Amino acid sequence: MTERLPCKTDGCKATILPATAAETGGICMPCHQAQERQKRRDYVEKHRKTVNVYENLSDPVEILKIMHVPRRHDPLIQYVPYPMSKEQLYVSLATDEAGRMLKHALELLAEGDEEQVDGILSSLVCYRNENIAAALPALMEQGMYYPALLYKDASPAVRDRLLEQVEWDDENRNLLLLALSWIGDPLVVRRFQEWRLQPPEWGERLFVQPEFYALEGGWELTQEGDRRDLTHSLSYAIRVTSEKPHSEDEVCAARFLTTSTSTCPWCEGNLTVLMDVATTHPSLAYLALSLERLKIQTCERCGCFCTIYMDVDSEGVPVWSRFNHKPDYLRSIDPDDYSGVSDYRLTLSPAPHSPFFAAIWTLDQQNSQIGGHPSWVQDAEYPSCPCCGKRMRFIGQIDWADFVHLGEGIFYMFVCPEDNVTATLYQQS
Ligand SMILES: [Zn+2]
Ligand SMILES: [Zn+2]
Ligand SMILES: [Zn+2]
Incomplete structure (x- = not known):
């Protein structure tokens, strides 16, 4: 041995x-x-070398072009980040600069670089609400129908091509219907109604009836066949601020993520006030609520598993709704295992941002906001009001990743203005 x-x-x-x-x-x-x-x-x-790829650059267009180029990880290179985020840069662009970005995207499209085209066009549409209708014929030429939101400002000619193509293009039908839902003009609405009354032969191969695609575009087809919006275009970001409030009024105007004194009847932990905002704020005024403040409360634990409704009483106090049904699969939850309430001071940004700012969840912006389009992580989902049965309106969302260490998932907030009922639901990847 x-x-x-x-x-x-x-x-x-x-x-x-x-x-x-x-x-x-x-x-x-x-x-x-x-x-x-x-x-x-x-x-x-x-x-290891420290590399600043933005050194000596001052043209925001050149800086953005570099930001969009995918970079392979190299342990020997440490890249200096640019002091502004992509979103901030896009918002700051002058009109002609945005036009140069669009032109750059079209050049990349001709080279077949769809990943970069997607990133640039999505940013222009989401962060700036830029009209990119001029680029759509080229996108269609390349068979690029994703993200469908890019088609929202399509010209009548492009819309008509989509309406025609959806009848025979089995491969792209899902995306074509999404594009049409984002367009959502009277002609599209009428076609959705026609499909409802006379279901097309291809409808059987979809997971839902064509009319329900409207939800992805933020509206629904009413019983009468009209468009009813479920979102609102005025949108304000909810952000962390390090500034001290200027006055007590400012503190009172809008509060987010605080602990309620009421408890959840299911897990017995304290409820969370997702938002508490004066109803005179421009992002809520259109609802014409008979309340001074709108408070959206939920259980941040149980609310991850099902829709939680609250009745807002005449004093504006949210009360656990009798329509909440504890799902069978909801076992015991220990309230101490969760803590989403933020230590930061959160405020509404003073000026509105694009209604589509957060509409594409896979871009890397912060998603928390009042108004605008939801950042659906899964399929679009608008809860029905337990009183009147109508779909509730989306009024805002809080992304746990924005404010909570290691947090993830989004709480979406809804209201039925007629019945003063609020709802929350949660999605995560
Ligand atoms: Zn050894
Ligand atoms: Zn609970
Ligand atoms: Zn209702």
Whole structure:
């Protein structure tokens, strides 16, 4: 039997074969591998370069072009981030600069670089609500129908082509219907109504009837065949602020993510006030609520599993609704396991942003906002009012990832202005 030798590393008790010792210089394989890893780390540390790809650049268009180029991870390069986010840069662009970005996207489209085209056009449409109708014929030429939101400002000619193509294009029908829902003009509404009355033969191959695609565009087809909007175009970001409030009024105007004194009858933890905003704020005034403030309350634990309704009484106080039904699959939840309430001071931004700012969840903006279009993580979902049965209106959303350490998932908030009922639902990837 071959005699085994002790590993030479201090404190290591392993023994090794002479052959291994010859190969590693007398240490065991795990010690050898640890040494090799350390060598690599030292090498990277010593040779890593700091690179600023934005150095000496002041043209925001050139900076954005660089931001959109996918960058391969290289451990030997540490990139200096640009001091402004992509969203901030897009918002700050002058009209002609936005036009240059659009032109750049079309050049990339001709080269077949759909990933970058998607990123640039989505940013122009979401962050700026830029009309990119001029680019749509080229997109159709390339068979690029995603993201469908890009088609929202389509010209009548493009819309008519989509309406015609949806009848025969089995492969792209889902995306074509989404594009039509984003267009949502009177002609599209009428066609959705016609499909409802006379279901097309291809309708059987969809997961839902064509009319329900309207929800993805933020509206529904009423019983009478009209368009009823479920979102509102005035949208204000909810953001962390380090500034001290200027006055007590400012503190009172809008509050977010505070702990309620009421408790959840299911898990017995405190409820969370997602928002508490004066109904005179422009983002809510259109609802003409008979309340001074709109408070949206939910259970941040149980609310991850089902829709939670609250009745708002005449004093504006939210009360747990009798229409809440505890789902069978909701087992016991320990309230101490969760804590979403934020330590930050959150405020509404002073000026509205694009209604589509957060409409594409996969872009990397912060999504928390009042008004605008929801950032659906899954399919669009508008709860029905338990009193009148109508779909409730979307009034805002809070993305846990924006404010909560390691947080994820979005709480969507809804109201039925006729019945003063609020609802929340939650989606995550
Ligand atoms: Zn060892
Ligand atoms: Zn609960
Ligand atoms: Zn109602």
